[in-house]
Amino acid sequence: MKKTGTIIVLAGIGIFFVLSMFWLYSKNSEDPVIYATESPSKNTIIKKTVATGSIVPKEEVLIKPNISGIIDEIFVQAGDVIQSGDLIAKVKVVPNVNSLSSAKNNINSARTQVETARLALESQKSIYERQKELFEKGVISANEFDNAQLSYNQAQQRYNQEKVGLSGAQQTFDIVKTGTTSGLGTSANTEIRATVSGMVLDVPVKTGNQVIEANNFNDGTTIATLADVNRMIFEGKVDESEVGKIAEGLPLEITVGAIENKNFDAILDYIAPKGVSENGAIQFEIKGTLNKKDTTFIRAGLSANASIILARADSVLSVKEALIQYDPKTQKPFVEVETGEQQFERKDVELGISDGINVEIKSGVSEGDKIKVWNQIKAAPDFSKSQ
Template identity: 30%
Template sequence: MRNFTKFILLLLLAAGGFFVHTKYRLFTLPSQQPVFQTERPVRRTIVHKKQFCGNIIPCKEVTIHTHIPGIVDKLFVKEGDLVQKGTAIARITIQPNTDKVEQAKSALRSAIIKRDKIRKTFLRDRVLFTKKMLAQEAYEATLAAWEDAKEQVAIAEKQLTITRCGYIKVPQGENSNIVKATTKGIALALPAKEGSMVNVSREGKNSAVVVIGDMENLLFSAKVHETDVVYLRKGMTFPITLNALKKEKLQVTLTHISPKANDEYKNQGEILFEIQGTIAKSKNKKIYLRAGYVGIAEIILDQAKNVLTVPENLIEREGEADVVKCLDNGKPINKKVRLGLSDGLHAEVKEGLTEMDQLIIEKTL
């Protein structure tokens, strides 16, 4: 009986404690006002800019192809060498084909036989013409045939030499199997290596031997999205920062905007336009620019100086309006604002706030 009485007393005591705690929560805590952390709008300059990537390319780039098929016997330049117009790049050697060599020999023998036969006729007619026993027209015809026969033998001899060796000597001492530079520049690439085969096709797709670029004058080339290309115009200047040279900024003058989107990227669902611009020479003579460097262009589209701004993360949508939570006499309220430019972190406030307003950035108890 005593244990039961103790149990009842403990139960009543617990119920009383719970009642007192509930009363405290209901009547005491609500009387405490919430505390808000605030900040004021700040005046700053807002810059609206676009960034896109591109590459440095030579202003002029020429790929020189072989004019005869064969094997690259010797390369006279290395990648990075400065070459002048007419510089020897490579020597091509033809691998003799036995059947073609025999055909060339046969053609030469036939040409010699024909020449010797015409020579006898020419010598006879020359004697007759000297004795005025042959008309001038007949003599001139025999003379022309003799000259043509000699030319055919010379051609057959050259053809045999080419078939055997792949080249012939010319009067200046140069060989016809030498591939030469057609322009001045830097040897950017040598697709054909010593010992590799080079071919000539009827479609004109001959094997490439060397790629030469004008590295004195460089271009910035990029493919820009359709939403960004609308802001570009020829003649505008903008800086680029190179990934390889973080501290160096180069000035670019836009010279070309493609009137047509790139077909290659159209098939991938992207509409990109190719642009190019000339790169101004850097004042830093120690840096060396290489073709293929990646550059990040930064174009300022618009800016607002010394304007009232708020952080982007404090702006909310309320129906069709933009609002910002502010503290007014200790109570939070939503103030409608009219926004201007934004840089992604801060937005310009044209109407709705003053420098004295308190923006709620955090609520604490």
């Protein structure tokens, strides 16, 4: 029994020794670990944040009628470029029965007053002519003649005033009935004309639609929307986490989804002082005026993205941000620079701006240095030895 146990122990020791030797041989035969390197290069680094929004005209003018009625004819359509004063539409007036009746009664009353004033004028004229003959014969005094002349002049003035009143009543009646009248030019007519020059963006009404004039109690019906499409702005929103990083006057790079391979420059000129809650997040409205140096036509309402440039460094020495390490105690950045074959030395660096991929190197390394990449790779197998 003792002999058998001894043999088993010796056999186990032998097997363990053989396995140990095989493991050591395998470790020694593994390929050595090799670290790749990268050198700094000159790049332009732009630190920016992105806002989503759309392109809209800087100013839109709503054309509204100055009288209520029904659209009789439309002379423009969306996309037309028109000048100030061009005819847009005509409105056919549908008179209000009560207003028409009241205006007609006013005319009848004015005519009665004119007739009364005419009769009074004729009476005073007869008296004046008789008093004049008597005065020339020396029958009456100059004072009595002057009184007769004054009464005649007053009767004539009253008659003229009543005629003006009749004319006003007639004009009111014409406006109520037809929407226009003689002697008022374009202040009361059925022709709707452009008040500014620009492009027609929208014509929301059609022939036969009823329209309401703009007044103190109603905004009125919009007949057309005009805008200068050469003065466009970007309107968008930024999150509350980004609004503290931006300021008015920063440059914008606008990209429009419908216009490929084209960027437009703009200047951020408005940041809303108050945020609005949207889907649980606070959003702040921003606006930027486009600097259109070319003739590319941008349609109003197109979706766009604005890259707000927070900082920019042109042609500066930079490396990939993944190559930067930080001291666990001091949190200062450093890199490892190759000094020999797979031998590296730590060098502290001073960083500048970063775009999230590349970071500016202000000092610590030069353009020709080889910086250690922390991804370990194995040496490529040498197939020439196996042949």
